[in-house]
Amino acid sequence: MNLEAVLHRFAPLEEMIVSLGLVFAAAAVGWLIYLAAFKGLHRFAGRTDTALDNSLVRRWRGPGRVLVPLLLIILVAPSLKFPPEVLGVLRNLISVAFIGGLAWLLVNTTFAVRDLFLNRYDVSVRDNLKARVVHTQVNVLVKILLVVIFVIALASMLMTFEKIRQVGVSLLASAGLVGIIAGFAAQRSLATLIAGIQIAITQPIRIDDVVIVEGEWGRIEEITLTYVVVRIWDLRRLVVPITWFLEKPFQNWTRISADILGTVFLYTDYTVPVEALRQELDRVLKGSQNWDGKVSGLVVTNATERSMELRALMSAADSGRAWDLRCEVREKLIDFIRRNYPESLPRVRAELKSDVPLERGLLGADPT
Structure with missing residues (x-):
């Protein structure tokens, strides 16, 4: 060689x-x-x-x-x-x-x-309605954009391989029935995706909204394309499908603004001086840091054969302060009644009437 x-x-x-x-x-x-x-x-x-x-x-x-x-x-x-x-x-x-x-x-x-x-847009401030609107819209739209980028990137990667591209084209050309089945299978996923887009546009809920869901009080912590995370007051997390907020009723306490009215119900005897309780309520509210100074009042809302129902109405800047204010007012009004008008606490009256003298009724015979 x-x-x-x-x-x-x-x-x-x-x-x-x-x-x-x-x-x-x-x-x-x-x-x-x-x-x-x-x-x-x-x-x-x-x-x-x-x-x-x-x-x-x-x-x-x-x-x-x-x-x-x-x-x-x-x-x-x-x-x-x-x-x-x-x-x-x-x-x-x-x-x-x-x-x-x-x-x-x-x-x-x-x-x-x-x-x-x-x-x-800072959501930690007190008046954060606009910030929550922006955070909700941007986060949902970013998630949609990430899904689009991922799908396009994955499709482009598969298109670089000739064999995979040919298989994909053959399947798309000859799988009419498979396409229908896949459409039915993906119906819920597509509905969830559309629901996420609808949530971002219409915004029945926003990040940091206070809501009542399934009887639980909490704040919207996260909104994704498929589910919503609600942070419950005791730090539990309630994970709810995003379509739930479009199909079922729920309470949104911060839909328009964060301020809210709180109520306290008291049940007392008819002898309680209502005007004195009104003055005490005004004094308690003026001394509380949780009251925003807008709404206050005390009225008799019901009366039964045994007690009288009083409703104390008060306002606060947000739901958290309203809860603290309600507890504070309830505690101090009950203490006020206990200290000053103990006889006006709820009681059960009974009146014993009989034509037979008491001694005879007890001994069963005439003492004479």
């Missing part, structure tokens, strides 16, 4: 080694470009006053480590000398990695814009 034949046999191996070196060199150059580019971007973001620049640079770092080297590898891909089957696999891997990195970049960009937008 002469030298020319030996060189001809090892020529493909030499081309593969050169191609591998070219791939690693492109990746290394891309990594250096990434470092230099993000160093400049970080320096530029530090000079500006906007928070968007810093947030974008911070969230673009991860995808940039993947995308920039891949871009350089894609540029040198036409010059690679690999066997056809190896080259096909390499191109598929590069395409899948690039699509995944691009989807990663879009997701992080979405999060950066969301955080910047939501930071302008």
Whole structure:
């Protein structure tokens, strides 16, 4: 075997080694470009006053480590000398990695814009109606956008493989019955997705709304495309399907505003001085930090054969303060009645009447 034949046999191996070196060199150059580019971007973001620049640079770092080297590898891909089957696999891997990195970049960009937008609306303040509206809309729309990005990225990845693409086209062309079955199977999922979009637009509930669901008092903690998390007052979490809020009635205490009226019911004897209780209620409310100073009053709402029902009405800035105020008023009014008018507490009266003298009734005979 002469030298020319030996060189001809090892020529493909030499081309593969050169191609591998070219791939690693492109990746290394891309990594250096990434470092230099993000160093400049970080320096530029530090000079500006906007928070968007810093947030974008911070969230673009991860995808940039993947995308920039891949871009350089894609540029040198036409010059690679690999066997056809190896080259096909390499191109598929590069395409899948690039699509995944691009989807990663879009997701992080979405999060950066969301955080910047939501930071302008603080839900921890007392009058947070507008903030809760914005948080609810943005969070639901971001979740929808993430689903769209994921579906498009996954479909694009599958389309890079010829065999999978052909199988998918064949199934779509010949699966009329399967499509109908799949449509019925996905009906509830589609209804849930549409319900999530409808919640974001119509907003019967918002983040941090106070609601009564299934007899439980709590606040809306999280709204997703499929379910809603309600934080109960004792820190339990009630997970409710999102369609529940469109199909069943529920109470929303902060639909228009956070302020709310609270009531306290007292049951007393008929002898209680109502006017004195009204004055005591005014004194208690004026000395309480939970009262917002808008509404107060005490009226007789019912009377039975045994007791009288009194209703104390008061207002508070939110439901939490209203609960504390009701407990405070109930405790102090009962104590006021106990200390000053103990005879006016609820009691059961009985009157004994008889034509027979008491002694005779007890002894069973006439004492004379």
